[in-house]
Amino acid sequence: MRSHLIIKASMVAAMAMFSPASADSIVTKAGKLNAETMTKLDHPWSFALLPDDRLLITEKTGSVRTFDGKTLSEPLAGVPKVAYRAQGGLLGIALHPDFSTNNLVYLSYVEAAEQQPAGAKDPGDPRLGEYQQLDDVTLKGLAVARGRLDGTALKDVTVIWRQQPKTVGRGHFGGQLVFAPDGKLIVTSGDRQRFDPAQDPAANVGKIVRINDNGSLPEDRVFADQSKGSQDILSLGHRNPLGISIDPKTGIIWEHEMGPKGGDEVNVIEKGANYGWPLVSEGSHYDDKEIPSHSDNQKFKAPVLSWNPSISPSGLIFYQGNLFPTWTGKALMGGMSSKALFVLGLSDDQGEVEERIGMGFRVRDVIEARDGSLFILKDHQDADEKNNVAEDEGALIHLTPARERATEAR
Numbered sequence: 001m002r003s004h005l006i007i008k009a010s011m012v013a014a015m016a017m018f019s020p021a022s023a024d025s026i027v028t029k030a031g032k033l034n035a036e037t038m039t040k041l042d043h044p045w046s047f048a049l050l051p052d053d054r055l056l057i058t059e060k061t062g063s064v065r066t067f068d069g070k071t072l073s074e075p076l077a078g079v080p081k082v083a084y085r086a087q088g089g090l091l092g093i094a095l096h097p098d099f100s101t102n103n104l105v106y107l108s109y110v111e112a113a114e115q116q117p118a119g120a121k122d123p124g125d126p127r128l129g130e131y132q133q134l135d136d137v138t139l140k141g142l143a144v145a146r147g148r149l150d151g152t153a154l155k156d157v158t159v160i161w162r163q164q165p166k167t168v169g170r171g172h173f174g175g176q177l178v179f180a181p182d183g184k185l186i187v188t189s190g191d192r193q194r195f196d197p198a199q200d201p202a203a204n205v206g207k208i209v210r211i212n213d214n215g216s217l218p219e220d221r222v223f224a225d226q227s228k229g230s231q232d233i234l235s236l237g238h239r240n241p242l243g244i245s246i247d248p249k250t251g252i253i254w255e256h257e258m259g260p261k262g263g264d265e266v267n268v269i270e271k272g273a274n275y276g277w278p279l280v281s282e283g284s285h286y287d288d289k290e291i292p293s294h295s296d297n298q299k300f301k302a303p304v305l306s307w308n309p310s311i312s313p314s315g316l317i318f319y320q321g322n323l324f325p326t327w328t329g330k331a332l333m334g335g336m337s338s339k340a341l342f343v344l345g346l347s348d349d350q351g352e353v354e355e356r357i358g359m360g361f362r363v364r365d366v367i368e369a370r371d372g373s374l375f376i377l378k379d380h381q382d383a384d385e386k387n388n389v390a391e392d393e394g395a396l397i398h399l400t401p402a403r404e405r406a407t408e409a410r
Ligand SMILES: [Ca+2]
Pocket: 237, 265, 275, 276, 277, 280, 281, 294, 301, 302, 303
């Protein structure tokens, strides 16, 4: 048995040498791309581009590091303690729109409750099927903190927002952060694999959240005139939103979220709208129980795009550069289980997949550099012997157009 496993692992290692990440180029409709591995990373999750062109990168295990094109820094001091396990840990990062004058950095992360309940249990939910995990009884939730970047440290770090209520175990934290043109901070808050609270206006899980840059509540909020309802809610009925971005041309807020078994969605986010989870979906539960479609209930806003089987979208930007001219103005979206980079054409209320570029690794996030080239976070992949998958380390990948060689044979 043991020798059988060793043979399988060595076969997988040999296969891994041919992954496109280590190859020279990836063929796309926009031409050939060079993919260069810049540095290894420990479970990278998100990144932001500093005015001096360094990247600030979060690692789910709890570190924020800078990368200056050559060197990966030691972890910054002052980063809050995170509850790292499975989908949880240090997640999103965003710079304040006035970062160049105030140096404010925003982080989202999973925070354990100070008081852990004695004898806590996860009751489980049949809708999670094989993804049921009952051994994690830490009471925790997503939090957003901001701090001032000062050299190699974050200073004056304060928590400005928290998921309510905190729950034991499970994933689906959300954690993507984006500033809107009006200066409000938008946070994606996952359903914590609890399903029904996504429809509960009193809970801020399973929601898109909108707050002021210091965590206070905007005056023009959805539930401003009602006592019932979490005052930070922008929209309701979300499952596991891991991408949000604003089209600079139209001002439209675009979001994507992972569906259950099938049913990943791209949505246009409107103030006060309900996106239906878990009452409607284009997928089914993990125990194969069917879920009505969005079209069965006009109360819910249907996705612009959906996928079945799942692609596991993660990270979303609108490409503004011209180094890849065919992508200017298009949305670029990572895919994890799909191991792909997606080029999406998104207009007012329509969308289409213009290209699905196979990358050979899980694409966790994508960002545009000032020269129009792209950086990609290659997600960590756990070994999976059952499916012949070797462990694959996280890394920072730089995508540039491949130069045609004059001597290239035709
Ligand atoms: Ca939906």
